[in-house]
Amino acid sequence: MSNEKLHINRSHLHLLLKQMIRIRRFEERCVSLYSEEKIRGFLHLYNGEEAIAVGVMQALTAEDAILATYREHGHALARGVPMNSIMAEMFGKKSGCSGGRGGSMHLFANEQRFYGGNAIVAGALPLAVGIALGDKMQQKHTVTCCFFGEGAVAEGEFHESLNLAKLWQLPVLFICENNRYAMGTALEIEESNQQIHLKAASYGLSAQVIDGMNVVEVERAAKLACSAIRNGAGPQFIECQTYRFRGHSMFDTQLYRDSAEVNEWKKKGPVVQLSQWLKNNHQIQEEEIQAMELAVDEEITAAVDFAEAAEIEPLETLLQHVYGEISDE
Numbered sequence: 416m417s418n419e420k421l422h423i424n425r426s427h428l429h430l431l432l433k434q435m436i437r438i439r440r441f442e443e444r445c446v447s448l449y450s451e452e453k454i455r456g457f458l459h460l461y462n463g464e465e466a467i468a469v470g471v472m473q474a475l476t477a478e479d480a481i482l483a484t485y486r487e488h489g490h491a492l493a494r495g496v497p498m499n500s501i502m503a504e505m506f507g508k509k510s511g512c513s514g515g516r517g518g519s520m521h522l523f524a525n526e527q528r529f530y531g532g533n534a535i536v537a538g539a540l541p542l543a544v545g546i547a548l549g550d551k552m553q554q555k556h557t558v559t560c561c562f563f564g565e566g567a568v569a570e571g572e573f574h575e576s577l578n579l580a581k582l583w584q585l586p587v588l589f590i591c592e593n594n595r596y597a598m599g600t601a602l603e604i605e606e607s608n609q610q611i612h613l614k615a616a617s618y619g620l621s622a623q624v625i626d627g628m629n630v631v632e633v634e635r636a637a638k639l640a641c642s643a644i645r646n647g648a649g650p651q652f653i654e655c656q657t658y659r660f661r662g663h664s665m666f667d668t669q670l671y672r673d674s675a676e677v678n679e680w681k682k683k684g685p686v687v688q689l690s691q692w693l694k695n696n697h698q699i700q701e702e703e704i705q706a707m708e709l710a711v712d713e714e715i716t717a718a719v720d721f722a723e724a725a726e727i728e729p730l731e732t733l734l735q736h737v738y739g740e741i742s743d744e
């Protein structure tokens with residue numbers, strides 16, 4: 416860890432750490448709830464990548480818009496979508512942020528301008544371009560931030576979106592979460608040029624690659640990129656190099672990588688890295704970390720209680736918001 420943290424306020428570093436711990440422990444509880452079959456369907460964990468959502472959110476205002484993939488629990492939590500409504504959504508309950516109809520992959524919260532939770536690889540990029548275009552036409556001076564994995568680069572939508580965003584100088588912050596694997600496909604057997612930020616640069620975007628495990632570096636890069644966007648410099652692209660510590664989803668035998676590689680990455684994980692730096696520089700005591708964990712666990716337990724007690728949607732409203740022909744037969 417570099418000395419740049421010395422210039423950052425201690426309480427802010429504590430806040431960053433707590434937010435990452437909050438995401439980590441929320442998802443760990445989701446794993447147990449999944450094995451109890453309280454949470455069903457698909458479940459993709461952000462474990463190892465927390466520094467990206469937490470760091471980037473520091474650069475966004477309440478008016479900015481956000482889109483993410485199906486690996487979006489961390490983004491929703493860091494954005495301020497209430498944990499109760501996220502947990503209720505995981506349970507498929509009516510008081511979930513998507514009314515219980517979306518589940519883990521489709522968290523959505525209009526109030527926080529959190530537009531998913533998008534299950535289609537690269538699907539959020541054209542949506543981000545459209546939202547940014549709409550905001551720009553309404554002279555809103557916002558940033559639309561779009562998170563996606565490196566697997567999106569293989570999709571045509573990635574290229575079309577970057578092209579149009581630059582052509583129309585749209586206020587989009589593209590955040591590529593390069594965790595090196597798209598399900599079981601390693602980047603080196605998928606892309607002829609693995610320097611993803613160069614692909615963005617080829618469309619004329621300002622593009623850079625950073626250490627996505629270092630929350631301070633992520634925050635700094637995102638703040639610079641957002642201020643460039645707000646000053647009219649057009650879309651910006653940040654490739655965050657990261658790693659997911661667990662499988663792609665709950666069903667993944669992980670035969671495509673060995674545990675030595677996973678363990679190497681775990682040593683530089685975002686939570687370990689920041690807490691170790693804070694301890695080494697006498698900026699935090701072990702008891703303070705434990706207190707953060709305790710506070711977070713209490714919040715999670717309350718969210719689970721809320722979700723358990725919540726209602727499932729009654730039959731009478733089940734067809735609301737469903738479009739299609741209904742036959743009487």
Ligand SMILES: Cc1ncc(C[n+]2csc(CCOP(=O)(O)OP(=O)(O)O)c2C)c(N)n1
Nearest residue numbers: 486534535536564565566567594596597598
């Ligand atoms: C258009 C499309 N093709 C295939 C899939 C199936 N699929 C789901 S996740 C995934 C891998 C995506 O990897 P990446 O974009 O790197 O994100 P990560 O899961 O690593 O966060 C694929 C191929 C899909 N959801 N959408």
